[in-house]
Amino acid sequence: MPQAARALLAGLVVVGLGIFIASLRINPYLYFAGYVILQYIVIATAWNILGGYAGYVNFGTPAFFAMGAYTAVFLIQTMRPPLPVLILAGGLVSALLGLAIGYLTLRLRGTFFSIATLALSIVLQTMIINWEFVGGSRGLSVIRPSGPPFGNYVTFLFTVMVLLAVVAVTAARFIERSWVGRGLAALRDNEEAAECMGVPTLRLKLFATTVSGFLLGVAGAPFPYYVTFVEPNSAFSLDYAVNALAMPMIGGTTSWVGPVIGAVLLGSAQQLATVTISSEMNLFIVGVVLVAFVVAAPEGILGLVRRLRGR
Amino acid sequence: MFPWDLLANALVAGLLLGGVYAAVSLGVSIIFGLLDIANIAQPAFLILGAYAVYVVNTGFGVDPILAGLLFTPVFYLLGAAVYRVYYGSFERRGEEALRGLVFFFGLLFIIEVSLSIKFGVDYRLVQAGYLGKSFEIGGIGIAYRLLVPCLVGLAMTLALHLFLGRSFYGRAIMAVSQDRLALRLMGADPVHIKTVAFGIGIAAASLAGALIITITPVIPSSDRDYIGRMFAITVLGGMGSIGGTLVAAIILGVVESLMSTFFGPSWSQAVSFGILLTALAVRPSGLFGR
Numbered sequence: 001m002p003q004a005a006r007a008l009l010a011g012l013v014v015v016g017l018g019i020f021i022a023s024l025r026i027n028p029y030l031y032f033a034g035y036v037i038l039q040y041i042v043i044a045t046a047w048n049i050l051g052g053y054a055g056y057v058n059f060g061t062p063a064f065f066a067m068g069a070y071t072a073v074f075l076i077q078t079m080r081p082p083l084p085v086l087i088l089a090g091g092l093v094s095a096l097l098g099l100a101i102g103y104l105t106l107r108l109r110g111t112f113f114s115i116a117t118l119a120l121s122i123v124l125q126t127m128i129i130n131w132e133f134v135g136g137s138r139g140l141s142v143i144r145p146s147g148p149p150f151g152n153y154v155t156f157l158f159t160v161m162v163l164l165a166v167v168a169v170t171a172a173r174f175i176e177r178s179w180v181g182r183g184l185a186a187l188r189d190n191e192e193a194a195e196c197m198g199v200p201t202l203r204l205k206l207f208a209t210t211v212s213g214f215l216l217g218v219a220g221a222p223f224p225y226y227v228t229f230v231e232p233n234s235a236f237s238l239d240y241a242v243n244a245l246a247m248p249m250i251g252g253t254t255s256w257v258g259p260v261i262g263a264v265l266l267g268s269a270q271q272l273a274t275v276t277i278s279s280e281m282n283l284f285i286v287g288v289v290l291v292a293f294v295v296a297a298p299e300g301i302l303g304l305v306r307r308l309r310g311r
Numbered sequence: 312m313f314p315w316d317l318l319a320n321a322l323v324a325g326l327l328l329g330g331v332y333a334a335v336s337l338g339v340s341i342i343f344g345l346l347d348i349a350n351i352a353q354p355a356f357l358i359l360g361a362y363a364v365y366v367v368n369t370g371f372g373v374d375p376i377l378a379g380l381l382f383t384p385v386f387y388l389l390g391a392a393v394y395r396v397y398y399g400s401f402e403r404r405g406e407e408a409l410r411g412l413v414f415f416f417g418l419l420f421i422i423e424v425s426l427s428i429k430f431g432v433d434y435r436l437v438q439a440g441y442l443g444k445s446f447e448i449g450g451i452g453i454a455y456r457l458l459v460p461c462l463v464g465l466a467m468t469l470a471l472h473l474f475l476g477r478s479f480y481g482r483a484i485m486a487v488s489q490d491r492l493a494l495r496l497m498g499a500d501p502v503h504i505k506t507v508a509f510g511i512g513i514a515a516a517s518l519a520g521a522l523i524i525t526i527t528p529v530i531p532s533s534d535r536d537y538i539g540r541m542f543a544i545t546v547l548g549g550m551g552s553i554g555g556t557l558v559a560a561i562i563l564g565v566v567e568s569l570m571s572t573f574f575g576p577s578w579s580q581a582v583s584f585g586i587l588l589t590a591l592a593v594r595p596s597g598l599f600g601r
Contacts, residue, residue, distance in 0.1 A: 108591055122538075123581050123585060127581070241416075
C-alpha cells in the first residue's frame with residue numbers, strides 16, 4: 001500500500017475510534033479532559049512546524065489561539081454560522097497573522113523573533129480587552145447551538161477535536177517527509193548556508209508560519225463553545241505558550257511523533273494534577289518538567305529512545 | 312480647554328516612573344545587551360525580589376529599599392548559580408540559542424507559579440512612614456512613594472555606569488561579548504566574568520523589585536507587565552548602553568503616563584510592546600545602537 005493511502009487509513013481509523021469513544025457516553029468529565037489533551041496535540045504540532053522544523057521559537061502561541069477563538073466569538077455574535085465555518089474562519093485569520101509574523105523573520109532572527117512574538121501576544125490582548133463588542137475585559141457568555149449532529153455537545157466537540165488533531169498531525173507528517181521539511185531543516189541548521197545553496201528560505205518560512213498559525217487558530221475556534229464563557233485572560237493565557245513549547249521539547253522536536261507524545265503525557269499529567277492536587281500545581285509540574293528535559297534530555301523522549309536503541 | 316495641569320502632572324509622574332524603569336531594565340541591559348544571553352526570566356527575579364522585600368517588611372518592619380539592598384548579595388549568588396547551570400547545560404555545548412531561551416522561559420514560569428503557591432494571588436504591598444506623603448511644587452503633586460524609588464533608580468544607574476566604565480571587572484564585562492579570546496589574553500577568564508556579570512544583573516533586578524513594590528502592589532503574575540517594558544527599553548536603548556537605557560526608560564515612562572492619563576490605564580501595556588515591536592521591525596539596533 002502506498003504511503004499516502006496508509007496515512008489516510010490510519011487517520012480514518014483514529015477518527016472512527018474517536019466517534020466510537022464519543023458514543024460510549026462514559027463519565028462526561030473524561031470528554032472534557034480528552035478535549036483539552038487533543039487540543040494540545042493540535043497546538044503542540046502546530047508550534048512544532050515552526051519551532052521544531054524551522055527553528056523559530058514562537059512565544060506568541062496564545063495570540064494565534066485567541067485569534068481563532070475571538071474570530072469565532074465575533075462570528076457567533078454577528079451571524080452564528082455552523083461550527084465548520086467558525087473553525088475555517090478562525091484558522092484563516094490566524095494564518096494571516098502567521099503570514100505577517102513570517103515577514104517579520106526577514107529582520108528578526110533567534111531571540112529577537114521570540115521576543116517580538118511575545119510582544120505581539122500582549123498587544124493583541126490589550127486590543128481585545130478594549131473591544132467591547134467581543135466582551136472586552138469582562139468576557140462574554142456564548143450559547144451553544146441546540147441539537148448537535150449526534151450525542152451531546154461535549155462529545156460532539158470531542159469528536160471534532162479528534163478530527164482536527166488527525167488533520168494537524170497528518171499535515172505535520174506530510175511537511176516533514178516532503179522537500180519542504182528538508183528545506184526547513186536546512187534553514188534551521190544554518191539559514192545563510194541554506195540560502196546560498198538555493199533553498200527558498202523566505203517562501204519556506206512564510207509557509208511554515210502560515211500553516212502553524214492556521215492550525216493554532218483552528219485549535220482555538222471551537223474554544224468559545226467548549227468553555228461557553230470567553231474572556232481575554234483565559235484565551236490569551238501564558239499557559240498555552242509554555243505548553244506549546246514544553247510538549248514538543250519533551251517529546252522531541254524533529255519528528256511529528258514528538259509533539260503527540262509530549263501532548264499526551266504532559267496533557268494527561270496536568271489533567272490529573274488539576275483534579276487531584278491543584279491547578280497551580282499542574283503549571284508548576286509543566287515548568288519543572290520543561291526545564292528538566294531541556295537541561296538533561298535536550299532531544300526529548302524520542303532522543304532518549306534513539307540513544308537506548310543505539311547501545 | 313486643554314487640561315494643562317493634568318498634562319504637567321502626567322509628565323512629572325512619567326519622568327519619575329522613567330527613573331524606576333531604568334533600574335528595572337539595568338539587569339536586562341547587562342545580561343541581554345552585553346552578554347547576549349536571552350534571559351526571559353529576568354522579570355520573575357524582579358518580582359521574586361519584591362516578594363523577598365515584602366516578607367522582611369511585613370515581618371520586621373524594615374524599610375523596603377533598605378531590605379532590597381540587604382537582599383542583593385543573596386540574589387547575586389542566585390544569579391551566579393543560574394548562570395553556572397546555563398553555562399554547563401547550554402553555552403558550553405553551543406546550544407544556547409534555542410534551548411537556552413526555553414530554559415529561561417521555564418524558569419520564569421517556575422518562579423511565578425512558586426510565588427502564587429506560596430503567597431496566593433492577592434495583591435501584596437509594603438509599609439513605610441513616608442509612603443503616604445507628598446509635596447507640591449507649582450500645582451504639581453510629587454509623591455514620595457514615586458520620588459524615592461526614582462532617586463534610588465537613578466543612583467543605581469549611575470553606579471552601574473561608573474562600574475562598567477571605570478573598574479577592571481566592568482571593562483571586562485563590556486569586552487566579554489565582543490572578543491573572548493582577547494579577554495583571555497588579558498588574563499581574565501570569560502566564564503568567571505560572565506558569572507559575575509550575570510550575578511550583578513540578577514541583583515540589580517531584585518533591588519529594582521524593591522522599588523516596584525514600593526510604588527505599587529505586586530502579584531505573582533506582575534512579572535508579565537515588565538517583560539515588555541524591560542526588553543523594549545533595552546532594545547530601544549541600544550542593547551547594553553547604560554545611558555541609552557536611561558533615556559529609553561524615561562521615554563517609555565512619559566509615554567505610558569500620558570497614555571494612561573488621557574486614554575486609560577488599560578492601554579499602557581500596549582505602549583511598551585508597541586514601541587518594542589516597532590523598534591524591532593524598524594531599527595533593531597535601537598536609538599543609540601553600537
